[in-house]
Amino acid sequence: MVRLKSRYVLFEVLYPQTSPSSADSSREDIVLRGHRPSPADITGKVLLQEIRRSLQLHLGDYGSGKVCSLLQLKYWSNNTSTGILRCHREDVDLLLTGLFFLRELGNDNLRVIVNPVKVSGTIKKVEQYAMRRSDRMVALVRKGSARAATDDALQLSNNNFASVTADAQD
Amino acid sequence: MELCFIQLLGSYDTPPETPHNMLVDLNVRWPQESFSKPVTDKDIAVLRSTLETLHTTGYTHVVLNFTVSHSEKFPSQPNDLNPMRIEERFGSLMQTTGLKIYSRITLVIDDPSRGQTLNKISKVYDIVAALPVSERGLTLATTGGLDIDLLTLDYGQRLPTFLKHKSICGCVKRGVKVEIVYGYSLRDVNQRRQFVQNVRSVVRASRSRGIVVSSGAREPLEVRNQLGVTALLRTLGMTSDQCSRANNELAALVLLNGRLRVKSYKQTVAAGSGAVSVVDDPALAGGAAMKIVRRRRDSSDTEEHPSKQAKI
Numbered sequence: 001m002v003r004l005k006s007r008y009v010l011f012e013v014l015y016p017q018t019s020p021s022s023a024d025s026s027r028e029d030i031v032l033r034g035h036r037p038s039p040a041d042i043t044g045k046v047l048l049q050e051i052r053r054s055l056q057l058h059l060g061d062y063g064s065g066k067v068c069s070l071l072q073l074k075y076w077s078n079n080t081s082t083g084i085l086r087c088h089r090e091d092v093d094l095l096l097t098g099l100f101f102l103r104e105l106g107n108d109n110l111r112v113i114v115n116p117v118k119v120s121g122t123i124k125k126v127e128q129y130a131m132r133r134s135d136r137m138v139a140l141v142r143k144g145s146a147r148a149a150t151d152d153a154l155q156l157s158n159n160n161f162a163s164v165t166a167d168a169q170d
Numbered sequence: 171m172e173l174c175f176i177q178l179l180g181s182y183d184t185p186p187e188t189p190h191n192m193l194v195d196l197n198v199r200w201p202q203e204s205f206s207k208p209v210t211d212k213d214i215a216v217l218r219s220t221l222e223t224l225h226t227t228g229y230t231h232v233v234l235n236f237t238v239s240h241s242e243k244f245p246s247q248p249n250d251l252n253p254m255r256i257e258e259r260f261g262s263l264m265q266t267t268g269l270k271i272y273s274r275i276t277l278v279i280d281d282p283s284r285g286q287t288l289n290k291i292s293k294v295y296d297i298v299a300a301l302p303v304s305e306r307g308l309t310l311a312t313t314g315g316l317d318i319d320l321l322t323l324d325y326g327q328r329l330p331t332f333l334k335h336k337s338i339c340g341c342v343k344r345g346v347k348v349e350i351v352y353g354y355s356l357r358d359v360n361q362r363r364q365f366v367q368n369v370r371s372v373v374r375a376s377r378s379r380g381i382v383v384s385s386g387a388r389e390p391l392e393v394r395n396q397l398g399v400t401a402l403l404r405t406l407g408m409t410s411d412q413c414s415r416a417n418n419e420l421a422a423l424v425l426l427n428g429r430l431r432v433k434s435y436k437q438t439v440a441a442g443s444g445a446v447s448v449v450d451d452p453a454l455a456g457g458a459a460m461k462i463v464r465r466r467r468d469s470s471d472t473e474e475h476p477s478k479q480a481k482i
Binding site for chain 2: 014016017030031033034035058092093094096097099100101103111112113115116117118119
């Protein structure tokens with residue numbers, strides 16, 4: 001029997017400032033402004049619902065049906081605003097297109113960018129990549145910053161993959 | 171400018187100086203509609219946060235795009251021709267983030283008979299682009315009547331005419347790239363539908379050669395990273411290697427071509443500070459004074475190696 005092949009998409013949710021930012025800000029400020037924790041009412045369920053809605057709106061019955069046949073949110077963390085999605089190997093482009101057009105989240109219509117970071121065939125590689133990435137980010141924030149080990153920086157590194165659910169089919 | 175260096179440019183399939191980690195956005199809207207309307211501080215602040223978001227999503231080279239009508243009178247003072255003053259406004263941002271910012275002018279071409287010459291204007295901008303909104307404008311832009319680096323279209327509206335393969339491909343053959351602006355697809359339903367339709371016809375007419383992709387972002391929320399853009403273009407019928415070239419190599423090539431138009435001798439020799447890349451060289455930035463060094467070349471030498479003469 002042929003194994004079910006899937007792709008895992010690591011994504012992050014960015015909340016770009018629409019209010020003007022100050023003229024001279026340090027590199028740490030820019031990194032921290034770019035990656036912010038999500039509010040508590042953005043749960044995995046809300047997120048998945050919004051993704052499904054975007055797929056339905058932009059790709060129609062055919063596209064959304066195709067992608068949603070295997071669409072799972074394997075991981076979501078409010079602290080780091082990152083998550084992992086699972087889909088069929090053939091439908092990864094459609095899923096990414098759905099994420100491309102996703103502009104608002106939650107009841108307050110928070111305006112967001114959903115930023116796909118990495119696509120891989122195994123969840124292990126995606127996790128490792130996410131950890132390396134957040135380590136790099138924390139190192140960048142701590143370097144030369146007077147406010148070393150601030151709460152923000154700690155939150156950036158707080159990826160806990162113990163909560164990732166195992167695949168049922170594999 | 172104590173050091174001169176020579177850079178021979180090969181054929182444009184293998185650009186000599188495009189490292190793979192270079193991600194270019196050729197179109198971020200400069201918040202000004204004409205030369206007569208000055209830019210406000212608020213607009214600049216929004217633009218700054220757009221640039222920060224671009225940096226966050228991984229872009230390394232960003233081009234600010236000033237769109238004006240071709241028939242509008244250009245200011246007579248040379249200093250007023252480029253109102254961006256990038257170094258003054260974004261110098262500190264460029265230093266802290268390592269982002270490189272360039273300038274571009276897009277001319278909206280409606281009636282070619284009322285247009286002006288580009289000699290003066292092309293000296294102060296890194297890239298010159300054309301946006302035809304009528305059939306005659308498109309003919310002018312594609313037949314080489316104007317010295318441009320980039321052909322762009324209004325993706326939110328119906329195209330002015332059916333795009334012919336001959337005109338678009340002829341344009342690409344001369345080295346002018348065709349731009350896809352995905353910002354239109356993020357605005358409203360009608361524009362999105364029109365965007366898909368227009369991208370399909372551009373891909374068909376150009377046989378997906380020489381396509382570059384850029385954001386056209388007006389605010390931070392209209393920025394997407396490379397993975398997302400690639401997925402969008404793939405669902406619209408381009409192959410994945412063409413997609414990755416569209417905001418890497420080819421876009422870098424447009425930048426290089428534009429820089430060399432003004433800052434080199436016959437697009438072959440550029441005098442700079444000796445940096446590896448003409449695009450990144452600080453000595454060639456903005457209106458920096460430069461000296462052109464002419465070197466004589468053996469005529470037999472050029473005949474033997476015609477490929478070395480290849481113009482981009």
